[in-house]
Each structure stands twice: as C-alpha cells, then as structure tokens.
Amino acid sequence: xxxxxxxxxxxxxxxxxxxxxxxxxxxxxxxxxxxxxxxxxxxxxxxxxxxxxxxxxxxxxxxxxxxxxxxxxxxxxxxxxxxxxxxxxxxxxxxxxxxxxxxxxxxxxxxxxxxxxxxxxxxxxxxxxxxxxxxxxxxxxxxxxxxxxxxxxxxxxxxxxxxxxxxxxxxxxxxxxxxxxxxxxxxxxxxxxxxxxxxxxxxxxxxxxxxxxxxxxxxxxxxxxxxxxxxxxxxxxxxxxxxxxxxxxxxxxxxxxxxxxxxxxxxxxxxxxxxxxxxxxxxxxxxxxxxxxxxxxxxxxxxxxxxxxxxxxxxxxxxxxxxxxxxxxxxxxxxxxxxxxxxxxxxxxxxxxxxxxxxxxxxxxxxxxxxx
Amino acid sequence: xxxxxxxxxxxxxxxxxxxxxxxxxxxxxxxxxxxxxxxxxxxxxxxxx
Numbered sequence: 001x002x003x004x005x006x007x008x009x010x011x012x013x014x015x016x017x018x019x020x021x022x023x024x025x026x027x028x029x030x031x032x033x034x035x036x037x038x039x040x041x042x043x044x045x046x047x048x049x050x051x052x053x054x055x056x057x058x059x060x061x062x063x064x065x066x067x068x069x070x071x072x073x074x075x076x077x078x079x080x081x082x083x084x085x086x087x088x089x090x091x092x093x094x095x096x097x098x099x100x101x102x103x104x105x106x107x108x109x110x111x112x113x114x115x116x117x118x119x120x121x122x123x124x125x126x127x128x129x130x131x132x133x134x135x136x137x138x139x140x141x142x143x144x145x146x147x148x149x150x151x152x153x154x155x156x157x158x159x160x161x162x163x164x165x166x167x168x169x170x171x172x173x174x175x176x177x178x179x180x181x182x183x184x185x186x187x188x189x190x191x192x193x194x195x196x197x198x199x200x201x202x203x204x205x206x207x208x209x210x211x212x213x214x215x216x217x218x219x220x221x222x223x224x225x226x227x228x229x230x231x232x233x234x235x236x237x238x239x240x241x242x243x244x245x246x247x248x249x250x251x252x253x254x255x256x257x258x259x260x261x262x263x264x265x266x267x268x269x270x271x272x273x274x275x276x277x278x279x280x281x282x283x284x285x286x287x288x289x290x291x292x293x294x295x296x297x298x299x300x301x302x303x304x305x306x307x308x309x310x311x312x313x314x315x316x317x318x319x320x321x322x323x324x325x326x327x328x329x330x331x332x333x334x335x336x337x338x339x340x341x342x343x344x345x346x347x348x349x350x351x352x353x354x355x356x357x358x359x360x361x362x363x364x365x366x367x368x369x370x371x372x
Numbered sequence: 373x374x375x376x377x378x379x380x381x382x383x384x385x386x387x388x389x390x391x392x393x394x395x396x397x398x399x400x401x402x403x404x405x406x407x408x409x410x411x412x413x414x415x416x417x418x419x420x421x
Contacts, residue, residue, distance in 0.1 A: 011407035
C-alpha cells in the first residue's frame with residue numbers, strides 16, 4: 001500500500017478516536033441531574049403526562065408535586081426555562097429538596113427546557129457542568145444552552161414566526177421556550193413543551209406561577225420582577241416586602257405586544273397569575289473574560305469590575321461579584337415575598353409553604369447547605 | 373422532520389466524499405485537514421452533537 005494511503009488510514013483512525021472521546025463528553029450531558037426531593041413530595045410525574053407527544057423525546061422533564069393537608073392555591077414554579085441561567089434551576093432544586101406545604105399545592109418543574117440542558121451554546125466556551133459541595137459530598141449539575149438542543153430540534157428558520165401571533169423574531173428563537181407560549185401540540189419540540197406547560201396550568205388549576213431567569217449584568221431588566229397586569233398589586237406588595245429585607249427589585253409590567261413570553265401568555269390564556277424574576281449573571285454577559293465554572297459560581301469578573309469602576313454599567317456590580325448563593329437567594333426570597341403577598345390577597349385559598357431558605361440564609365451558608 | 377433527514381443524508385454524503393478524498397490526496401496537509409472534518413460530521417450523523 002502506498003505511503004499516502006497508510007497515512008490516510010492512520011489519520012482516519014485518529015479522527016474516529018477523537019470523535020469517540022468527544023462523543024463520550026457530549027453524551028454525558030444526556031445524563032439527568034440528580035434531584036433528591038424533600039420527604040413531603042406527594043408524587044412526581046413527567047411533563048408528557050400533560051401532552052403525550054412529548055413522551056420519549058429529549059424535551060420530557062420531571063414534574064414534582066407537593067400537596068398540603070389543607071386546601072388552598074396552587075403554585076407553579078419553573079426553573080431551567082433557559083438552561084444557561086443556573087440560579088433559576090438551582091432555586092427550584094433548593095425548593096424541591098427543602099419545602100413542606102401546609103396548605104395548597106406546589107408544582108415544580110426544575111428543568112423546564114430539558115433538551116437545552118444537553119448542549120451548551122456554540123462559540124460561548126461555556127462549561128458543561130458545575131459542582132457544589134454539600135453535606136453528602138460534591139454534587140454535579142449541568143450548564144446548558146439558552147434553547148433546545150439542535151439535535152432535538154432542527155433546522156432553525158431564518159425568521160421565527162411565533163404561533164399564533166405571527167410575531168417575527170430571529171430564527172434561533174424558535175428553540176427558546178420563553179418565546180413559544182402558548183405552543184401547539186403538533187408544533188416544534190419547543191412549541192410542544194410550551195403547550196404541555198399550558199395544559200399543566202389549566203388541568204392543575206394553577207393560581208400563581210413563577211418563571212425563574214437570569215440575564216447579563218448589562219441587561220436593563222436585571223434584578224426585576226415582571227408581572228402580568230392581573231398580578232400588579234401582588235407584585236407591588238412583594239417588591240415592598242423585599243425592600244424591607246434590603247433587596248431592591250424593579251417592578252416591570254409584561255409588555256402586551258411582545259408575544260410568546262410566559263408572563264404574557266400564561267396570564268392572558270389561563271387563570272394563573274404569572275410572574276418572572278431575573279438575577280444578574282456575569283457568565284452570560286458580553287463583557288466577561290474567562291468563561292469558567294468559577295465565573296458561574298462566584299460571579300466575579302475583572303472586566304465587569306473595570307466597567308463598574310469606569311461608571312459604564314447601568315447596574316451596581318458588587319465588588320464581591322454575583323455569586324450563585326446571592327442569585328439563588330434573591331430568587332428564593334422573591335418567591336417567599338410573592339407567596340406572602342398572594343396569600344394576603346387570597347386569604348380564602350392560601351398557598352402556605354415552609355422551608356424555603358431566605359436570602360440571608362443562602363448568603364450565610366451557601367447553596368450546598370440546602371442540598372441533600 | 374423531512375428536512376432533518378435530508379440534512380443527515382447530505383452529511384453522510386459529505387462524510388463519504390471527505391473520506392474518499394483523504395485516500396486519493398497525496399498531500400499530508402490536505403489529508404490532515406480532511407481528517408479534522410470527519411469529527412463534526414460523524415458526531416452530527418450519529419445525533420450526538
């Protein structure tokens with residue numbers, strides 16, 4: 001055999017070995033994260049229970065239900081709508097592993113966009129996993145991309161026509177769960193996911209719903225609580241309650257002409273009162289430097305510190321950064337405040353939940369202290 | 373769904389052409405560049421990445 005053919009054979013063999021190693025790495029992201037629910041868990045199911053078209057797909061995800069002894073309101077919490085926003089997902093996991101419901105029900109979907117947890121966004125250099133020390137040792141969680149995995153939903157159109165509004169968005173948004181509501185049963189995988197969540201809200205008669213997010217420090221809606229019109233009074237009371245514990249939140253009204261968002265479509269199309277909360281996450285920012293697990297967990301970045309020093313930032317970037325415990329703490333404290341305000345407004349059917357760690361507790365002990 | 377399988381078919385054809393070219397090209401730089409192309413094509417065809 002000529003030398004160049006032997007060389008081709010060896011190079012092909014090398015390519016196959018590299019592919020196998022890469023495949024092992026990427027396939028690791030298909031392994032679900034371990035969530036160890038609190039003993040008060042009543043039952044768990046799958047999102048496909050509400051729309052069988054999701055069954056067996058990469059988008060099917062866990063639904064955890066906690067019921068109180070007394071009747072009351074039903075609270076739905078979504079984490080992981082955007083899998084590259086770990087505080088939302090981790091806040092849902094912290095609730096899943098700690099809460100006890102006294103009255104009403106709590107329904108948790110910690111990884112709403114399960115498909116998105118199986119791949120990171122291209123060209124971002126994101127870590128695939130991060131670990132948190134807990135009492136039982138280190139626990140690993142996935143860090144995914146903003147939308148569903150292209151392996152599960154492809155191709156992206158040049159222009160995404162949102163259903164049913166016809167609103168035009170960038171093609172990549174076709175895989176963004178928070179642009180897909182109300183979804184449709186025979187649509188794309190993301191639209192099917194959105195449809196199943198809408199079905200869950202209707203069938204379970206959800207009364208209050210919260211969607212947890214993060215965004216880059218330079219995005220104006222950072223540290224905001226976004227509400228549908230019908231939740232304005234509850235949101236205002238919650239923001240006031242949060243001021244009392246030293247946390248500032250911007251109260252934002254859900255835009256009526258921006259379709260597909262959870263806080264818009266859940267509010268318009270179901271009886272639920274929807275809210276969305278955002279924290280500041282430097283690993284999503286355009287100014288960030290090295291994109292590492294340390295940045296994800298500590299939220300400290302020299303370039304954001306420099307921008308802060310130059311006075312170029314719209315928000316206050318703390319000298320100590322935006323660590324995960326602070327971001328998760330803002331979400332848990334926000335949930336406490338929203339539930340208190342909701343219960344004050346609906347004393348006939350309250351949703352009373354115990355065991356949600358406060359902002360101060362998370363700052364003092366870290367996220368790992370509230371994981372099993 | 374049809375588009376998806378058309379895409380996979382194109383990827384398979386492209387992989388075949390790339391491997392074939394690797395075995396007919398005598399220049400080592402080109403062979404190495406073609407070998408690098410094999411990795412993403414294989415991962416895509418196998419629905420891994």
